[in-house]
Amino acid sequence: MKASAHSPAWLLHRHPFRNTSLILDLFLPEHGRVGVVARGGRKNPLLAPFRPLWVELKAGGGELFTLRQAEPRGPAMPLAGHALYCGFYINELLVRLLHRDDPHPDLWPAYQRTLAGLAGDTPLDISLRRFEMVLLEDIGYGLVLDHDVDGQPLDPDGLYRWVPEQGLMIDPQGYPGERLLALADDRWNDDLRRLAKTLLREALEPHLGGRPLRSRELFRGGV
Known part of the structure; x- marks a missing residue:
């Protein structure tokens, strides 16, 4: 996958990376599940499951992409209990x-x-x-x-x-x-x-x- 324009995405999973960053598993319609580094991502409230996103990704040197930008694509799904x-x-x-x-x-x-x-x-x-x-x-x-x-x-x-x-x-x-x-x-x-x-x-x-x-x-x- 090359660097992308804004693509629709859902966040499937996240875990901490270094001091302030996250490793994300995103689900995209054209590319399936992709691994992404979100630098400083712990401070971004958009990076949560069940919130529809627009994302822009940059191809890195390894198997992980870098998150350039994330924007809301709609309201979060109202899941509870x-x-x-x-x-x-x-x-x-x-x-x-x-x-x-x-x-x-x-x-x-x-x-x-x-x-x-x-x-x-x-x-x-x-x-x-x-x-x-x-x-x-x-x-x-x-x-x-x-x-x-x-x-x-x-x-x-x-x-x-x-x-x-x-x-x-x-x-x-x-x-x-x-x-x-x-x-x-x-x-x-x-x-x-x-x-x-x-x-x-x-x-x-x-x-x-x-x-x-x-x-x-x-x-x-x-x-």
Whole structure:
């Protein structure tokens, strides 16, 4: 990525660097996740999660860019309580699952929709499950929920287990086919919400490197 004109961005993560600076993980529509040094950034209140930004970046000599300028692109998303923890959760997923400087233009609108859903009336867990499925699809590990590993259409009366990097396999102790098909069609009810939470955790686990998500530990109610 070359030095940029003003680009839309979201801040995913920040940590201190030297006395007054920050290292940022920013998410940009054209460039995906990028690492950025913000010199003197600890004094800038704009450099916070869930605040839409315009940023200007300068390419450095290493893998990190330098933040030239940051301006507000709109009001901060009004996330509070459990919704705030859910926001930290999806940010952590992006930091953990996306490689730096790898464009994900289809994921950008899904991220913005999810933040809007967390700030709105959509049940929090449904917003998260929808985002997890889009994220897995975008990184090449999408859930095929209408066919099994042998390419056979899912039987609504059948039972299936999830096999990482393969798909759904017939298993008498598995998930009901009817509910898996409902998940594929985005038809939610309480039973499906419980199933989706368990299934998506199974699907994400192989890509997290065996390290727990800190945002899950913060949110004891579970996401």
